[in-house]
Amino acid sequence: MVRIVPKYTSFDKILRKSPGGILFEFAKDDKIVVTMGLPYANGPAHTGHLRTYIPGDAYTRYLKRFGYDVVFVCGSDTHGAPIEMSARQAGVSPRKLAEKYHEHYSRIFKELRIDVDLFGSTEEPYHHEHAQEIIRILEGNGYIEARTVKLPYCPTCETFLADRFLRGNCPFCGELARGDECDQGCQRYLDADQLKDPRCVTCGSAAEKRETRHHFLKLPMFNDFLLEFNEQLRGTTLARNYALGWIRQGLKDWCISRNLHWGIPYPDDEELSLYVWAENYAGYISFLQEWARQKEVDWKEYWGPDGKIVNFIGADIVYHHAVFWPAMLKGANYDLPWGIVASGMVKVEGHIFSKSRGFVTWVEEDYIQNGIDLDALRYYVLSYTGHIKDLDFTWKGFQIKVNNELVGILGNFAYRTLLFNYKNFGEIQSGLVSESVQKEITQAIEDIREAVSSFKFKEAVDRVMQLAAFGNTIFQQCEPWKSIKEDPERCQSDLYQCLHLLKAIAILVEPAMPTVAEKIWKQLGQSGDIHKTSVKDSTVPLAPITKLPKPKLIFNKIPDEKIEKMTQILNERVQRALNQS
Ligand SMILES: [Zn+2]
Ligand SMILES: [Zn+2]
Numbered sequence: 328m329v330r331i332v333p334k335y336t337s338f339d340k341i342l343r344k345s346p347g348g349i350l351f352e353f354a355k356d357d358k359i360v361v362t363m364g365l366p367y368a369n370g371p372a373h374t375g376h377l378r379t380y381i382p383g384d385a386y387t388r389y390l391k392r393f394g395y396d397v398v399f400v401c402g403s404d405t406h407g408a409p410i411e412m413s414a415r416q417a418g419v420s421p422r423k424l425a426e427k428y429h430e431h432y433s434r435i436f437k438e439l440r441i442d443v444d445l446f447g448s449t450e451e452p453y454h455h456e457h458a459q460e461i462i463r464i465l466e467g468n469g470y471i472e473a474r475t476v477k478l479p480y481c482p483t484c485e486t487f488l489a490d491r492f493l494r495g496n497c498p499f500c501g502e503l504a505r506g507d508e509c510d511q512g513c514q515r516y517l518d519a520d521q522l523k524d525p526r527c528v529t530c531g532s533a534a535e536k537r538e539t540r541h542h543f544l545k546l547p548m549f550n551d552f553l554l555e556f557n558e559q560l561r562g563t564t565l566a567r568n569y570a571l572g573w574i575r576q577g578l579k580d581w582c583i584s585r586n587l588h589w590g591i592p593y594p595d596d597e598e599l600s601l602y603v604w605a606e607n608y609a610g611y612i613s614f615l616q617e618w619a620r621q622k623e624v625d626w627k628e629y630w631g632p633d634g635k636i637v638n639f640i641g642a643d644i645v646y647h648h649a650v651f652w653p654a655m656l657k658g659a660n661y662d663l664p665w666g667i668v669a670s671g672m673v674k675v676e677g678h679i680f681s682k683s684r685g686f687v688t689w690v691e692e693d694y695i696q697n698g699i700d701l702d703a704l705r706y707y708v709l710s711y712t713g714h715i716k717d718l719d720f721t722w723k724g725f726q727i728k729v730n731n732e733l734v735g736i737l738g739n740f741a742y743r744t745l746l747f748n749y750k751n752f753g754e755i756q757s758g759l760v761s762e763s764v765q766k767e768i769t770q771a772i773e774d775i776r777e778a779v780s781s782f783k784f785k786e787a788v789d790r791v792m793q794l795a796a797f798g799n800t801i802f803q804q805c806e807p808w809k810s811i812k813e814d815p816e817r818c819q820s821d822l823y824q825c826l827h828l829l830k831a832i833a834i835l836v837e838p839a840m841p842t843v844a845e846k847i848w849k850q851l852g853q854s855g856d857i858h859k860t861s862v863k864d865s866t867v868p869l870a871p872i873t874k875l876p877k878p879k880l881i882f883n884k885i886p887d888e889k890i891e892k893m894t895q896i897l898n899e900r901v902q903r904a905l906n907q908s
């Protein structure tokens with residue numbers, strides 16, 4: 328037998344706790360809602376989406392494996408100026424464009440095994456009604472004020488210019504900026520009337536100021552509440568610290584209506600639409616309500632005083648989720664998020680993620696259409712680095728992780744164990760699990776629980792890989808290729824330890840790589856749905872199985888040619904972007 332030495336060397340670091348890590352454990356009977364920032368139905372899924380959605384899914388699966396009652400919802404964010412503008416450019420209706428990308432994200436979620444309990448859309452009537460209801464309650468509670476304001480207006484197009492329909496220069500840094508954000512300069516959020524030399528994006532006319540009526544949420548009324556809310560907020564420190572900085576600078580009234588045709592009509596003022604950032608996250612509740620309606624359960628058990636709400640988001644929308652959204656919830660008498668888990672930034676081949684500069688990988692075009700193992704991609708995202716650090720996607724790095732870790736450690740342990748057993752015994756006989764193997768599994772479960780509870784997904788996934796490395800070590804030490812001749816009974820007993828360990832690995836790796844878990848499960852001849860197992864099942868001794876399928880490789884090595892081809896695709900994309908700019 329060829330001895331394969333894992334090249335992975337960081338295992339000994341895994342169990343060392345990083346300083347300042349905070350453990351947030353749920354109570355046994357807590358009802359939990361996990362939500363993820365809604366994908367904007369204006370373009371296809373890319374590396375940036377993976378950064379939030381894969382950990383969000385793995386987290387939820389781990390909670391479920393640990394026996395918690397969790398509902399996991401997401402859906403498409405379908406309104407707002409960018410969609411109206413893209414639709415106009417494409418010559419289709421905004422609804423058509425939003426539907427196209429809603430279907431895209433529904434499909435991508437399935438392909439990536441992001442197993443939400445409901446994937447809704449903010450264009451659903453139930454969401455329109457719910458979003459309007461929140462605004463009505465806020466108005467009833469005195470948190471919204473209608474005011475006459477002077478806003479940019481295009482005399483040629485005869486329309487008010489919301490957000491992206493307006494361009495001008497940033498008053499802070501002077502760069503070309505959008506009506507809502509200094510997107511090319513200092514990244515500040517802007518009010519449209521702050522822009523210097525504002526112009527209509529559609530026709531280029533100079534914008535003039537005209538009077539119009541708008542609705543404002545009185546954010547300063549929430550100042551003290553928001554400070555307190557963010558100070559006790561769980562999740563990643565990234566979210567909390569960023570939001571506290573903003574709040575301490577002082578909050579201003581926030582305009583929650585827009586002069587847009589495409590959107591949710593503002594309640595009782597239908598000339599205006601609700602600003603997309605005043606309604607999209609209400610989808611978290613709308614989708615939960617819809618799920619609860621279908622399941623005939625009470626949504627308030629989850630989103631209520633006894634529920635725990637965890638929002639997974641990208642770092643770019645912390646402000647919305649830690650300031651606007653909790654203020655709206657508080658003002659409308661809803662319960663508040665328990666935690667916000669904001670992910671770190673994304674790089675592609677060492678460069679800051681940028682669609683316009685070509686430093687992007689597309690989920691469908693690059694990964695799916697080129698037959699990339701999507702479970703391996705999930706593994707890369709989870710195990711590359713800690714959740715709040717920068718994730719750099721590089722094709723070479725992906726190849727190394729797949730070939731050295733997935734093929735070299737996990738795939739190797741699974742295949743050699745299954746194959747040796749299949750060839751020599753053809754079945755799994757009943758056996759006794761050794762104390763040391765059982766202890767190793769129990770310790771791994773506790774370490775994974777702690778890692779997941781402190782949002783350290785890399786540590787959790789590395790810990791499973793450490794179990795596989797342990798498996799390789801015991802397989803090697805037992806030398807079954809010798810004992811099969813000298814002492815078949817011992818050989819069978821040793822192999823039983825490896826098979827039992829492999830079953831535990833299948834269960835513990837399921838949240839990270841659900842398809843891989845299914846493959847191992849099947850090859851071990853296990854019946855039942857692995858996605859419904861509990862971590863406790865991983866210590867239950869493997870039952871005898873008389874009929875085993877012929878083992879197959881769990882992972883395949885990625886050849887250099889593949890990586891060269893994928894790198895070339897990316898290089899060409901960057902070059903095209905350069906030529907266009
Ligand atoms: Zn600026
Ligand atoms: Zn115009």
